Amino acid sequence: MTKTEASEFYNIPAEILDEYESWGLCDEVKKIMGAWQYDDRDIERLSMIMTLHDIGFSNKDIEIYMRLMLEGDSTEQERLRMLSDKRSNTLDEIHFRERQLDRLDYLRFKMKKNRRNHAQNHPYICR
The missing domain is CATH 1.20.5 (Single alpha-helices involved in coiled-coils or other helix-helix interfaces)
Structure with a gap:
């Protein structure tokens, strides 16, 4: 799924997708022919990012939280x-x-x- 498709289908602002990509958390995202491709795990992560954003986390805290989450249960x-x-x-x-x-x-x-x-x-x- 491309960035535009993910943005439209899941109603995720493009700015959130840009930020997600800039954090380097996109292990599962592949750049194909100049366009990012999102899979289900990326969409789950983006859902978490939006939840954290909605409850008032700053972008910096969201990035920290997401990095911790990717490290696994030890965090x-x-x-x-x-x-x-x-x-x-x-x-x-x-x-x-x-x-x-x-x-x-x-x-x-x-x-x-x-x-x-x-x-x-x-x-x-x-x-």
């Missing part, structure tokens, strides 16, 4: 650590956003309350 602990770190960081971000929402809701509540109090203290204001 499982390091890959698990990377995933656990990302999970922890994501939870920290979620909690930070929750605090932001609480503050936003408080400010909105306070403004609405002030508006109601102002309307009650000035009966000539239409409600």
